[in-house]
Amino acid sequence: MLSALIVADSTEWHNYKELEECLINDYHVEYADKLSSEQSELSRLEFTHDIFFYLKIPETSEISAISRLLKSKIFIFHVKKDCFSPIPLKNELLPVAEKILLKASAMKGKLEYFRGVDEILVLKAHHIEPKDTCEVILNGNKDSKAMLGDIVFRAGKNVVFGVRKNNIVAFSADIFSNECLRQAQNGIFLKNLLSDMVTGVEFC
Secondary structure, eight states: OOEEEEEOOGGGGGGGHHHHHHHTTTSEEEEESOOOOSHHHHHHHHHHOSEEEEOSOOOGGGHHHHHHHTTTSEEEEEOOTTSOOSSOBSSOOEEEEEEEEEEGGGOOSOGGGGTTOSEEEEEEEEEOOBSSOOEEEEEOOTTOEEEETTEEEEEGGGOEEEEEETTEEEESSBOSSHHHHHHSSHHHHHHHHHHHHHHHOOOO
16 A cells, blocks of 8 residues: 655644545555655655655755655645745745635646546635646636736636646645545545556656
8 A cells, every 4th residue: 555644744733634534545644744854764754655745834954855755756745935846936926815616627637637526625825837837737717816916917727726747746725624625525636636646657
């Protein structure tokens, strides 16, 4: 059985119990509050875990560990405003909304990601714009607007909340917390995404 590690502040672990429940039938799930860059611990992480959900603001000491793991592991990353992103960004994240319910029928991503999914709930949503060409896997609906001050910078389906580059996925919104998984089909979406990545991933 493949193993998934949820990396989040220990005070926040309770917010991801629904995510754990969603994954636990298909993956062995553990938690950590940081990634160590110490050689022996990093080797243990590489040997023990196949999938990393990184859901916190990284400490400077973790960046080298993240950079190494990105080369050989599946990495699902929640990019938060003004912090490190595993996929280089063209611009800073732009605020969109505190809460949006997205229709799967409006998504640009592969149909495989949305089998059995009607709606996806995103919280604290921001528009993400990578420097390089990436696959868009989660986007806005007709009412979505990314604002730069008072200026509408992106609108509708051109607002992006999730991108993929081979084995790395970066989300600029919370789709992982208990509220998201309880109120929409986020869990099914994440399982579909992981299934696609596990079977056909190319590593960066």
